[in-house]
Amino acid sequence: MCTIGEKIAELRKNRKMTQEELANVIGVSSQSISKWENNTTMPDILLLPIIAEIFEVTLDELFSIEGKSKTKFIPMEETPLAVYDAVLDTMWAWKEADIEQMKGSLSENPDQHTGFVSMQRGVYADRDLAVVYIADSDASAELLGKENAADFLYMLANPDVRKIMKYQL
Known part of the structure; x- marks a missing residue:
């Protein structure tokens, strides 16, 4: 600066x-x-x-004060970690130490997961996966159709379902 x-x-x-x-x-x-x-x-x-x-x-x-860019380009191989960090950083408005503690807890406990869902938005995160659902996006509408977002995100909590999805990708 x-x-x-x-x-x-x-x-x-x-x-x-x-x-x-x-x-x-x-x-x-x-x-x-x-x-x-x-x-x-x-x-x-x-x-x-x-x-x-x-x-x-x-x-x-x-004053050379740079705001956080709303657009950040990251290499494809770093995308899962970037999404994971972004989800955790926005899910809890805690002190930085608390966010790091939660990230550590999720990393150390592979079966632990967290999330929240409203009518318009949903987030699911665990050690390996972070999913963001936005009801009014075309991609979400195409993917879910008339399905309930909470049910969809809950389904993603099942590691076997994620293995099937990963296999099909």
């Missing part, structure tokens, strides 16, 4: 602006820009929205 001064310097250089040009647009001296970029001082808080607007970035981007 870079400092705000480093970020301003990066954005300014990407726009091929001089410190003088940026200073004129903002209404400060070029020495102020130099001090920001060298991390000697920081811009006034009232100037931050102006600076962000000049560079067409959000304040979070200006």
Whole structure:
């Protein structure tokens, strides 16, 4: 993570602006820009929205704060573990230590499983499998038809059923 001064310097250089040009647009001296970029001082808080607007970035981007990407590309072989972690991370709004404890518990006890189902959503997870069901998705409708999501997810708790599914895939 870079400092705000480093970020301003990066954005300014990407726009091929001089410190003088940026200073004129903002209404400060070029020495102020130099001090920001060298991390000697920081811009006034009232100037931050102006600076962000000049560079067409959000304040979070200006501060080099990166939000969690909603899209994450992972290799196919890592997909089961990524889904497993995502399910566990979203199922319980616990402290990080509690999430790690639950992951460990599921890993150490292969017969343990957990899940929840509502009319619109369902999640099932055990050591080897994580399934997310979303009622209004085309894939879910095609897969389940008129079946009950709770029954479907409960069926997945049976290791023999999963073996059959794995064999057929």
